[in-house]
Amino acid sequence: xxxxxxxxxxxxRRGDRVLFRGLDLYVESGTALHITxxxxxxxxxxxxxxxxxxxxxxxxxxxxxxxxxxxxxxxLDPELPLAKALQFWAALDGAQxxxxxxxxxxxxxxxxxxxRYLSTGQRKRAALARLLGQQAPIWLLDEPLSGLxxxxxxxxxxxxxxxxxxxxxxxxxxxxxxxxEGLQRLALEEFAQ
Numbered sequence: 001x002x003x004x005x006x007x008x009x010x011x012x013r014r015g016d017r018v019l020f021r022g023l024d025l026y027v028e029s030g031t032a033l034h035i036t037x038x039x040x041x042x043x044x045x046x047x048x049x050x051x052x053x054x055x056x057x058x059x060x061x062x063x064x065x066x067x068x069x070x071x072x073x074x075x076l077d078p079e080l081p082l083a084k085a086l087q088f089w090a091a092l093d094g095a096q097x098x099x100x101x102x103x104x105x106x107x108x109x110x111x112x113x114x115x116r117y118l119s120t121g122q123r124k125r126a127a128l129a130r131l132l133g134q135q136a137p138i139w140l141l142d143e144p145l146s147g148l149x150x151x152x153x154x155x156x157x158x159x160x161x162x163x164x165x166x167x168x169x170x171x172x173x174x175x176x177x178x179x180x181e182g183l184q185r186l187a188l189e190e191f192a193q
Contacts, residue, residue, distance in 0.1 A: 003065035010059035037188035043173035068136035095133030120147035
C-alpha cells in the first residue's frame with residue numbers, strides 16, 4: 001500500500017490564539033517534509049493534529065497507512081527496564097527483532113536499565129526503537145534531533161532516509177537543519193495569523 005498524508009485548509013487554535021490557518025499539505029510514499037518555524041508557531045500542534053491527537057480548529061486531515069509519532073514523550077513505562085518497556089510495544093506491534101533494533105540504536109548496554117534512569121539522548125533513541133518496531137509507514141517526528149549527540153543525529157537522518165527510500169513518508173518538525181536529500185520544506189510562519 002502506498003502511504004499518504006494530506007491536510008486541507010487546516011487551522012489550529014490554542015486558547016484564544018489562532019496559531020495558523022489555511023494550511024494545505026500533501027505527502028506521499030518516498031517523501032520527507034521538514035516543517036520549520038520559531039518556537040510557539042505551532043509545529044508540535046500541527047504534528048498532533050496530523051496524528052489525530054488534537055482536533056483542528058478548521059480543516060481536515062486524511063491518511064492511508066498507520067502513523068507513528070515521535071515526540072518528547074517516549075511512551076515507555078519509566079519503571080520498567082528498557083527491554084521490558086520495548087517488549088510491551090513489540091507484543092502489540094508485532095515487532096520482529098528488538099535486539100537488532102536496539103543494536104542499531106546503540107541501546108544494547110542499556111536494556112536492563114529502568115527507563116527513568118536514561119539520559120535525554122538515550123530516551124530519544126529508545127523512543128526511536130519503539131518507532132522502528134511499530135513499522136508504521138507514516139512517521140511524524142517532533143524535534144527528533146534535540147538532545148542527541150552528533151553521531152545519534154546522523155543516525156536519525158540515516159534512519160529517515162532509509163524509511164523514505166523504503167516507501168515510507170516522514171513529516172519532521174524541527175528547528176535544526178536536516179541533511180536529507182530531496183527534503184521538502186514548509187515554513188509554518190507563512191500560515192501564521
